[in-house]
Amino acid sequence: MREELNSFRCAAQGIAYAVRTQKHLRFHLAAALLVAAAAAWLGLEPIEWAILLVVMALVISLEIVNTALELTIDRIGTERHPLAKAAKDAAAGAVLVASLFAAAVGVLLLGPPLWDRLFGG
Numbered sequence: 001m002r003e004e005l006n007s008f009r010c011a012a013q014g015i016a017y018a019v020r021t022q023k024h025l026r027f028h029l030a031a032a033l034l035v036a037a038a039a040a041w042l043g044l045e046p047i048e049w050a051i052l053l054v055v056m057a058l059v060i061s062l063e064i065v066n067t068a069l070e071l072t073i074d075r076i077g078t079e080r081h082p083l084a085k086a087a088k089d090a091a092a093g094a095v096l097v098a099s100l101f102a103a104a105v106g107v108l109l110l111g112p113p114l115w116d117r118l119f120g121g
Contacts, residue, residue: 018067025063028099032056035106042113052109055102062098066091 018025039052069091073084 014068015064018064022063022067024095025060025067028056028059028063032060035110038110038114042110042117044109044113048109051105055098055105059095059098059102062091062095066095 019029035052035056039049044052070088073087077084
């Protein structure tokens, strides 16, 4: 049991580090909070909430993984190398792809009820 608690503590420290040091992660967290507030205001259905939560978790998780990869590459060496750049760019690209698809999901799920709420259907 003590080992499991230590694992959770380490994971929490990793998340806290990423939140403290990564402005993009803080942006994604703020966006997720805004989307959740809009979803609550619009009264989304449970399945719609589930979809939103999955895409939010994906973007936030990928941002944390991107941070871990960048830190690891920086630890290995500070000299510029094309493979290090490619790895960092690919990880950032994964976050971008997830973010774009999450935004599309948000528009699909929040757009129609928001339009109805604002313009009376």
